[in-house]
Structures are given as structure tokens and as C-alpha cells.
Amino acid sequence: MSADALPATALPRAARGSPGLLGRVARTIHLAWPATALVAAIVLAWEFYAQFSGIKPTILPAPSRVLAQIIENRQALVDNAIPTLIATLSGFTLSVASAFLSSVLVDFVRPLRRALFPVFIISQTLPLVAIAPLVVLWFGFGLLPKILLVALVTFFPMMVALVQGYDSTEKDMEWLLRSMGASRAQVFLKARLPSAIPFFFTGLRISITYAVVGAIFAEYAGAANGLGIYMLSAKNNFRPDLVLAAVFCSALLTLILFGGTVLIQRLATPWERVRKGGGK
Amino acid sequence: MSAPRLSLSHVSKRFETLDVLGDISISVAPGEFVSILGPSGAGKSTLFQILTGSTPPGGGVIAFDGEELKDASGKFAFMPQRDALMPWRRVIDNAILGLEVQGVRRAEAYGRVAPLLAQFGLAGFERHYPSQLSGGMRQRVALLRTVVQDRQMLLLDEPFGALDALTRASMQQWLERMWERHRWTALLITHDVREAVFLSDRIYVLSARPARVIREIKVPLPRPRGMREMSSPQATKIEADLLEALLGSSAIEFA
Known part of the structure; x- marks a missing residue:
């Protein structure tokens, strides 16, 4: 050669x-x-x-005062951040799993896509302020309404990312697979699904930030503990320094989760890393 | 040519109002390298879509080894225009894609690809991802993926169209040597006159849309072919004829 x-x-x-x-x-x-x-x-x-x-x-309150409050109330903040984290992760897992299943479904059954997408879009127009108290009213103060609300705000971006990812598949790749005699399921598994991976992770990064906000909103509407209810009671006690301390914690939580998705993406897509490292 | 491997008689195709293929009659004998040369947008790729079963022909008869072609699967190994390598698969896993689809077990598929890696200039690159390869190497992976399927005929859709001139020339030489060795039955689509002459036993020239065969030219140049054979008066004459046929057809279009 x-x-x-x-x-x-x-x-x-x-x-x-x-x-x-x-x-x-x-x-x-x-x-x-x-x-x-x-x-x-x-x-x-x-x-x-x-x-x-x-x-x-x-x-x-001055930032220095907020910082002092964070240090002083660190135990209470951690105790309240944990339920929020659990609600976020459970709701997010539910949302990603159901978004994946429905995306596969609408990819194989095209008419379903036309039926479901308007419903999903409408679900995104519901104001969270109005919906959160209702969901709490229907499902109580436990974990379930929080999971549902987190899922509600994160499902649609995940679903859209996946469906768009499938559609981004190179046409030649599908033609090639069909010329090899591949079935529809094989075309999906070997070309459409892997093509959606970058889109999936973009969706993941966007919706993980929504997820924390969703969980806090749900707690705000009614909960036994969690950062949301902590903020609410701090506000009612005229303690904006504590509200801001909790805000800081939720921001930190979001950043950590965001970093987690970036890490998972790096581990799951070794070929992307090679491209950057290879410079080609 | 008593029993052509592939023969198309009076094949036509229209997409709604667009008349793509007018009347195509061509044949390819076993072990023969045939090119279809035509202007861009003449519907050359449509011909491959019909052969690979992606779209049905509008009219005419397609026969494979003397029998009417009902189901294309299992007959052709197709190489698309852009290499269509999967960026998430390593070189070796891209190469076995066709075998994987056929249900061949991975270990066996690797075993079938391994002896060919050196011939394709890919030894030592099995574990690389496509993004780490040069354009010429990517094209060789795509060709390897095509030939290991062990089909009776190769369909090559402008395989070197995206390469720079120098890489393209070296890939053409390489493919010519490989063909010498394996004698695949092959149908190549191209708009590169030199490439067609260099590689083919026979060349069909298509007109602009709706495509018809306007010229059929044999290329009796001795093999293996090199730069010397390509600059012989005979080769130059064939090239000139082909160019004249091509330009003549588009002149009619613009008149």
C-alpha cells in the first residue's frame, strides 16, 4: 500500500x-x-x-450571610436535598424510560406519531404553577406526585430528542442495510438507534436541569420535606437568606447531575472522544 | 455472452411527474466489470435503487442468471456513494455488518474478514473508528464490507466520487489490481470518464433524464492497467468517444 x-x-x-x-x-x-x-x-x-x-x-441578604447560613444549616439542607434528589432521579428515570419506549413505538407505527405528538405538545403548555397543586391534591404528599411532575416536564424534551435522532439517520446507511436484506427491526437497531445517541444525550442534558426545577416545584406545592418545602417555609418566616441557601443547594444539585450526564456520555460514546482526540 | 449474470431489458421508472429512466437495456456477464457512465442527475442511482429492491421498476424486465429477478435480497452486494460507515462501529465491525445482518456469528464473521484486511491495506486498523481514517481508507473499509458479503455481484455507486484527485487515482489503481485478483462481477456507476475506461471491460453511456443507453463501448485494453496503458492511443480514442457521447447528449438537453 x-x-x-x-x-x-x-x-x-x-x-x-x-x-x-x-x-x-x-x-x-x-x-x-x-x-x-x-x-x-x-x-x-x-x-x-x-x-x-x-x-x-x-x-x-448579603452573599456572605447566605454562605454563613449554608454552613450553619448544612445538616438541614442536606436532609432536605436528599428527598429532592430522590424525587428528581426517580421521576427522571421514569421519564427517560417511557420516552424511550414511546419513541420506539412511534418510530415503528407512524400514524401513532401524528396522534400522540399534539397531546404531548399540549402537555407542555400546562402551567406548572396550576398543575403542581392539583397533582398533589390527587396523589397526596408522598413521592408519587413529585415523580409524576418531574416526568411531565422532562418527558417531552427526551421524546423529541429521540425521535429527531432516529430521523437523523443517514439515508445511505438505511439503504445499505436494506440491500443486505435487513429487517425493519435490524435497520432500527443497527442504524436508527445508534444514530440517535448524540441527540439522546443532548436531550438528557437539557431535561436534567428541568427535572430538578420540576421536583422543587412539586415540593413547593406540598411535601413533608425537600428543598422546595424548605424554601417555602423559609420564605414564610421572612428568611430570604435561607431561601437563597436552599437555592444554592438546588443549583449545586443540578450542576452535579448535569456533570453526571456529561460523564455518562463520555463513557458511552468512545468514538466521539477519539474524533476529538484524533483531530480529523 | 450466452448467459448474462444480470440483464435489464427496457427498464423504465418515473417518480410522479419526473421521468427518470427512459429505456435501459444492459447486461453484465459473469466475471465482467461493467460501468454505467452518465451525466450527474441522470438517474444512475435510481437504477441501483431498483436493483437493490428499494423501489420497484416502472416497466421492463430484470433477469438474474437467466431468471426473472423477483427478490433482490441475497444477489447483490451494494456500496453506496458516500461510504455510509457507521461512526460508532470500529473498522472490523463495520466490515462485518453485512454478515451480521445475515445472522453469521460474530467470531466467524471476524474470521472471514481477517485474511482480507492486509489486501485492503487495513491490517492494524481493525480497532480504529472510521473518524480516525483517511478518505481512501474509509473507502477501502466500505469496499471490504461489500465484498465479504460474498454475493454474486457487486454494485458500486460512484465509490470514489468524494475523494480528492490523487487519492482517487490511487484507489482506482488499487481496485483494478484487486479486481484482477478476485474477478468479481461488478457494475459501477460513475461520471468520471477516465475511471470508467481504467476499470471496465465494457461501458454504457446514459443520456440525461429520462436516461437511455446512447452508447456501448468495449474497453479491450490489456490488464493489469497502469498509466502507460491509459495513455495509449487506443485508450485516448475510447476516452474521446465517451466524452463526445456524453457531451452530445447534454447538448441536446440544452438546445
């Missing part, structure tokens, strides 16, 4: 040399500093305003 020289990108990774730990840290700092600087500036401005404008801490 002298006519076709090996491309440099085909060499094993070790032979090309990787940037190394120091280089990666430097790169991360380089990428992250604008966002970090902006957040720091906002927090600083907020701190100055709260300290020197004479505004009451029961209206706008």
Missing part, C-alpha cells in the same frame, strides 16, 4: 503525545476564567450593595 500513506491521525494516541496534566489544567483555566470573573463580579457587587446601601437583610 505504498500509494496510500498512513495518515498521522491513525497512529496510536501515545505516539502522538498528549497535552499532559499541566497543559490540561492551563487550558481549563483559560476556558473558565471569563465565566468565573463575571460571577465573581456579580457576587462582589451584590455584597457591596447589601452591606452599604442600608437595605435590610430580611429583604436582600
Whole structure:
């Protein structure tokens, strides 16, 4: 094969040399500093305003006060974050599983897609503020209404991502498989389903952020414990510092879950990593 | 040619108001390399859609080994225009796709592909993903995936169309040597005159839509073919004839 020289990108990774730990840290700092600087500036401005404008801490607490409250109430915050996490993950699991099953169903039975999609779109127009108390009214203060509400807000984006992913399949790939004598199920398993993987993870990243908000909203409408109900009672006791402490916890929770989906994607799609590493 | 492997007589096809194939009659003998040369958008790929069973012919008769072709599955190994490699499959798993669909067990499928890897210039790249390969290598994986299916005939749809000129030339040479060795029965679609002359035993020239066969030319150049054979007066004459036929057909279109 002298006519076709090996491309440099085909060499094993070790032979090309990787940037190394120091280089990666430097790169991360380089990428992250604008966002970090902006957040720091906002927090600083907020701190100055709260300290020197004479505004009451029961209206706008300073970030330093919020931080102090987080440390002081860490046990209560953790105790309330756990039910929220459980509701989020259970609802999200239910939502992903049912979105996957229905996406497969509508992919195989086209008329069903035309029947179901309008219903799903309508489900997305329901205002959560109105629906959450009703769901609590119907299903009580337990875990079930929270799971249902999380599923309600995350199902549609997952479903749309999957269906779009199936439709993104290269036409030539399907033609090729049919020319090989593949059945419809084989075409789905070998081409349509793997083609949807990047879309699936995009949907996952978007809806995991909705999921936490959904769980907190459900708790807000009525719960024994959880970050939502914690925020509500803090607000009723005129403690905005505690509300913000809980907000911080929910944001942290969302970020951790978001990071989890990114990690799962990296592990589940080794070929994507190779593409980035290979630079081709 | 007493018993052609594939013969099409008066095959036509229209999509709603679009007349794609006018009247196509061609034949391919066993072990023969035949090209279909035509202007872009002449419906050459439609012909392959009909042969692979993706769409039914509008009219005419298709016969395979003397019998009317009812079910295309199992007869042809098809190589699409863009390589259609699956980015999530490693080279070796892309190569065995057809065997997998046939239900061949993975270990056995690997066993069938392994001895061919070196010939296809892919030894040592089995575990790579397609995104790590050059365009020429990707095309060779696609061709490997096509030939291991062990069908009676190859259908190649502009296999080198997306490659740069230099890679394309080297791939054509490589394919010519491979064909010398394996003598596959092959039908190649192309709009590259040189490629058709270089690879084929016989060439059909199609007109613009609705496509008809306007010329059939034998290529009696000795094999193996190289740059020397390609620059012989005979080869130059064939190329000129083909170009004239092609340009003549489109001149009618624009008149």
C-alpha cells in the first residue's frame, strides 16, 4: 500500500503525545476564567450593595450571610436535598424510560406519531404553577406526585430528542442495510438507534436541569420535606437568606447531575472522544 | 455472452411527474466489470435503487442468471456513494455488518474478514473508528464490507466520487489490481470518464433524464492497467468517444 500513506491521525494516541496534566489544567483555566470573573463580579457587587446601601437583610441578604447560613444549616439542607434528589432521579428515570419506549413505538407505527405528538405538545403548555397543586391534591404528599411532575416536564424534551435522532439517520446507511436484506427491526437497531445517541444525550442534558426545577416545584406545592418545602417555609418566616441557601443547594444539585450526564456520555460514546482526540 | 449474470431489458421508472429512466437495456456477464457512465442527475442511482429492491421498476424486465429477478435480497452486494460507515462501529465491525445482518456469528464473521484486511491495506486498523481514517481508507473499509458479503455481484455507486484527485487515482489503481485478483462481477456507476475506461471491460453511456443507453463501448485494453496503458492511443480514442457521447447528449438537453 505504498500509494496510500498512513495518515498521522491513525497512529496510536501515545505516539502522538498528549497535552499532559499541566497543559490540561492551563487550558481549563483559560476556558473558565471569563465565566468565573463575571460571577465573581456579580457576587462582589451584590455584597457591596447589601452591606452599604442600608437595605435590610430580611429583604436582600448579603452573599456572605447566605454562605454563613449554608454552613450553619448544612445538616438541614442536606436532609432536605436528599428527598429532592430522590424525587428528581426517580421521576427522571421514569421519564427517560417511557420516552424511550414511546419513541420506539412511534418510530415503528407512524400514524401513532401524528396522534400522540399534539397531546404531548399540549402537555407542555400546562402551567406548572396550576398543575403542581392539583397533582398533589390527587396523589397526596408522598413521592408519587413529585415523580409524576418531574416526568411531565422532562418527558417531552427526551421524546423529541429521540425521535429527531432516529430521523437523523443517514439515508445511505438505511439503504445499505436494506440491500443486505435487513429487517425493519435490524435497520432500527443497527442504524436508527445508534444514530440517535448524540441527540439522546443532548436531550438528557437539557431535561436534567428541568427535572430538578420540576421536583422543587412539586415540593413547593406540598411535601413533608425537600428543598422546595424548605424554601417555602423559609420564605414564610421572612428568611430570604435561607431561601437563597436552599437555592444554592438546588443549583449545586443540578450542576452535579448535569456533570453526571456529561460523564455518562463520555463513557458511552468512545468514538466521539477519539474524533476529538484524533483531530480529523 | 450466452448467459448474462444480470440483464435489464427496457427498464423504465418515473417518480410522479419526473421521468427518470427512459429505456435501459444492459447486461453484465459473469466475471465482467461493467460501468454505467452518465451525466450527474441522470438517474444512475435510481437504477441501483431498483436493483437493490428499494423501489420497484416502472416497466421492463430484470433477469438474474437467466431468471426473472423477483427478490433482490441475497444477489447483490451494494456500496453506496458516500461510504455510509457507521461512526460508532470500529473498522472490523463495520466490515462485518453485512454478515451480521445475515445472522453469521460474530467470531466467524471476524474470521472471514481477517485474511482480507492486509489486501485492503487495513491490517492494524481493525480497532480504529472510521473518524480516525483517511478518505481512501474509509473507502477501502466500505469496499471490504461489500465484498465479504460474498454475493454474486457487486454494485458500486460512484465509490470514489468524494475523494480528492490523487487519492482517487490511487484507489482506482488499487481496485483494478484487486479486481484482477478476485474477478468479481461488478457494475459501477460513475461520471468520471477516465475511471470508467481504467476499470471496465465494457461501458454504457446514459443520456440525461429520462436516461437511455446512447452508447456501448468495449474497453479491450490489456490488464493489469497502469498509466502507460491509459495513455495509449487506443485508450485516448475510447476516452474521446465517451466524452463526445456524453457531451452530445447534454447538448441536446440544452438546445
